[in-house]
Amino acid sequence: MRMSGVFRLLAFTFALVTTWIFIRSYMNFSMKTIRLPRWLSSSTKETRAVQTKCSISKPCPANFFAFKICSGAANVVGPSMCFEDHVIMSPVKNNVGRGLNIALVNASSGTVLRHSSFDMYSGDVNLLVKFLKEIPGSTLVLVASYDDPGTRMNAESRMLFSNLGSSYAVQLGFRDSWVFLGARDLKSKSPFEQFLKNNPGTNKYEGWPELLELEGCVPQKMV
Ligand SMILES: *[C@@H]1O[C@H](CO)[C@@H](O)[C@H](O)[C@H]1NC(C)=O
Numbered sequence: 001m002r003m004s005g006v007f008r009l010l011a012f013t014f015a016l017v018t019t020w021i022f023i024r025s026y027m028n029f030s031m032k033t034i035r036l037p038r039w040l041s042s043s044t045k046e047t048r049a050v051q052t053k054c055s056i057s058k059p060c061p062a063n064f065f066a067f068k069i070c071s072g073a074a075n076v077v078g079p080s081m082c083f084e085d086h087v088i089m090s091p092v093k094n095n096v097g098r099g100l101n102i103a104l105v106n107a108s109s110g111t112v113l114r115h116s117s118f119d120m121y122s123g124d125v126n127l128l129v130k131f132l133k134e135i136p137g138s139t140l141v142l143v144a145s146y147d148d149p150g151t152r153m154n155a156e157s158r159m160l161f162s163n164l165g166s167s168y169a170v171q172l173g174f175r176d177s178w179v180f181l182g183a184r185d186l187k188s189k190s191p192f193e194q195f196l197k198n199n200p201g202t203n204k205y206e207g208w209p210e211l212l213e214l215e216g217c218v219p220q221k222m223v
């Protein structure tokens, strides 16, 4: 009886000590595993820091502005425009409209001057002509189509867009998709433009071509 009592005490102490050792090593192990996610999370922070303005595919060099313009999808999802990580127009901001969506940005400071939507199916094209004529010097012009940007286009509005560097404004028509970044005082055609003709044979949606996405880096204009 006495022997087994001592033995029990020994067994209990042994169990206590091994449990303690086990817990110590387990704690050490768990401390190591805690360090691993910390190290991982610090590396995710690094990838986050690399994330580009407007989520464009490559970061822009210094003295360049990042931008991304998406046209509307059919007559369902509105277009969006991002400039230097600032969303100027989008369905979430509830400030887009069918037709042409246009934002004006100061080409040296990158600040938004104004933005507006023009109904090009049943609206008055003279409102668009007036808006385009009043664009101040050294201004970037961002354009995104939604549903129908073309029906009300006239010779004067086409010419004003061509003067901003557009190659496709001359042929913009009913339900075409169009995204464009141009500028006042541009002496050549803008490299930032995409255009899809409304073509029943190739349309992605019934009645509308695919939506377009345009992104890039535009050089800051020094004053
Ligand atoms: C736990 O880590 C400490 C400090 O790193 C060390 O001194 C100790 O021996 C470790 N214990 C075990 C059980 O590995």
Ligand SMILES: *[C@@H]1O[C@H](CO)[C@@H](O)[C@H](O)[C@H]1NC(C)=O
Binding pocket: 106, 107, 108, 109, 113, 136, 137, 223
């Ligand atoms: C654009 O920004 C520059 C520099 O901040 C400023 O001098 C100029 O007046 C601005 N232009 C317009 C049209 O706001």
